[in-house]
Ligand code: BGC
């Protein structure tokens with residue numbers, strides 16, 4: 171069952187039924203000011219950091235869920251409704267929500283009044299702009315009342331939910347004309363305030379929540395709206411809000427547009443904060459308001475945003491003949507990569523915005539799906555991430571975007587983390603050709619005076635693995651590797667402990683990870699190649715020896731006969747072996763060791779992937795482990811806490827399915843690779859939206875696996891490394907167009923019955939129009955013709971910036 175449809179022309183998903191099986195959301199803003207918006211206009215706004223600069227309030231875990239947000243209420247002679255259906259849930263005559271690239275348009279119609287509401291954050295603007303267009307489709311004139319509503323959060327989203335003895339006394343507002351200002355704590359240490367304005371004179375307002383809603387009322391029946399009369403309330407403490415009241419008269423056929431600006435102001439200097447004693451300096455707010463004070467100005471800013479996205483998405487355009495694939499590659503997967511790049515794992519409808527900042531491993535992986543869009547932003551991110559590293563190559567697991575400092579609450583010790591810095595940096599250099607980043611001076615733990623080159627950071631990353639080897643000469647796992655829930659040194663019996671942060675028992679540990687071993691071989695080879703590129707052959711030779719040693723260790727101690735082991739536990743016992751009762755086989759080590767091609771000649775890669783097919787594959791994707799754990803295993807940690815089939819305990823982790831897909835492309839099995847890809851690809855599961863539950867236009871982190879109560883049900887949409895990994899996999903391994911140091915490598919691996927495809931790819935300023943032709947094979951490039959001339963090998967040589975080149979690829 172579907173709840174809408176794709177509109178590829180406009181790059182939108184059009185929701186036509188507001189009762190989606192879960193709120194289906196979108197993100198507004200792409201640099202500093204951000205909002206989340208659901209298909210019924212729920213959600214919230216923040217500046218840079220969803221924890222420390224939360225602007226509007228949101229109640230996670232509320233009943234009903236997704237209540238609160240920014241709402242427009244219409245009182246049409248006693249009938250009260252919202253354009254987005256909620257919160258009044260008055261049955262609408264028409265409802266439509268169009269989620270597009272950083273904008274959302276929600277349209278509702280009731281009794282001949284149409285309300286179209288456009289929400290977006292204009293480029294380089296610290297505000298959400300909302301344009302409300304009211305149209306009277308009736309034969310007679312209408313007088314209606316429009317109320318806006320936004321509820322302020324008292325800046326820190328965590329204390330906002332906790333410290334009521336203080337919070338209920340601090341709220342302060344200022345009201346001037348049609349602008350309602352939120353200045354809580356501005357008098358003391360804050361250098362920022364927020365405001366909500368509209369571009370017409372208002373006939374009233376409310377700024378105190380209880381006055382507007384009524385203490386015993388719900389969002390669906392605010393007393394001011396029901397009575398058709400605002401209270402002109404001024405908030406002093408309690409819960410400040412902003413609500414405008416506008417009386418609107420519409421002739422038959424007439425439309426009127428109103429522009430609302432929900433904005434944020436920050437001062438660099440304390441001296442600029444005040445206009446006069448107790449009166450905030452409104453100049454910056456007024457400047458922003460003036461930029462959007464007519465519908466025409468808003469339309470122009472909206473066109474700019476659309477042009478921005480046209481331009482970004484123009485970098486990679488696929489025509490495969492598969493409509494569902496093209497819309498993912500050309501639109502939604504790239505869009506999700508931008509969103510994960512911006513937010514890491516901080517703010518979604520599954521991440522509260524208070525728990526997590528930017529992840530070291532997460533952000534490095536995210537940028538691999540984003541780097542072709544805006545390489546300079548990826549560059550900046552790499553430097554930010556590397557600045558939180560420790561001198562021994564270890565890393566803070568997370569950092570806060572506002573301060574860019576490592577997060578002490580989470581700490582470090584995840585031994586896969588250092589490798590991802592190599593992974594991200596190499597992807598950036600291959601895309602941009604910018605080797606100069608390696609010479610950038612980057613501190614450790616953000617301490618001035620500790621700066622070393624970024625290349626040195628990569629060296630200590632590499633060394634961190636080889637300096638932390640266990641008894642089988644395989645990498646020690648530390649707190650955990652990519653799988654945050656395989657906590658082999660944790661031994662926790664206290665339900666109040668976090669598996670990720672509690673004291674680890676690593677003295678004398680033998681816990682080793684085959685996932686890190688495979689990751690090390692892949693990234694280690696990248697490091698070796700990078701060293702050669704910059705002429706550091708000595709370091710290349712040193713590193714290569716360690717990579718080869720690791721390959722031998724895996725073959726010797728990491729092979730179980732039919733697949734790669736997953737790990738050794740604290741005591742040195744096998745995990746992910748046929749000898750185990752549960753968790754006999756895991757996806758992560760099959761993925762990374764096959765990607766690394768370890769034991770390819772000996773048949774290990776094929777055996778491993780055949781075992782994946784046999785034991786891990788199911789209708790909805792590849793599960794993480796099998797059999798699922800049915801008991802808590804204290805020496806394994808969080809993985810065994812989840813009910814069977816969910817999350818890291820045999821859920822389908824859409825993030826690591828691509829690792830197996832890449833493994834399949836190494837073997838050349840294009841049909842298997844494609845089959846796995848399609849199973850988890852959102853546009854291909856749109857038809858089962860009622861089961862799947864979350865948005866059909868973006869990936870979810872997890873789909874319940876075959877052992878679950880409800881296989882196929884997905885959770886945790888949007889903020890997941892799945893976005894980058896699937897984009898990386900489809901574009902670079904299935905379609906096979908891969909940035910290399912000296913050009914664009916072409917090496918597709920597709921189902922034999924695909925006749926071919928075309929890709930237009932911008933790369934370092936030049937455009938490549940690539941046509942791949944296939945007659946019955948899955949892999950192999952027989953001929954490569956660049957601008958009419960045949961080229962040896964399968965690398966398209968670099969062409970001058972600005973040039974448009976035609977490339978013909980004949981597979982065979
Ligand atoms: C989740 C993991 C996540 C971790 C982060 C765990 O509860 O299952 O997916 O990475 O928390 O702290």
Ligand code: NOJ
Nearest residue numbers: 515529532652653654655
């Ligand atoms: C989500 C986390 O963000 C990511 O870092 C981790 O690798 C996966 N969960 C798997 O546990």
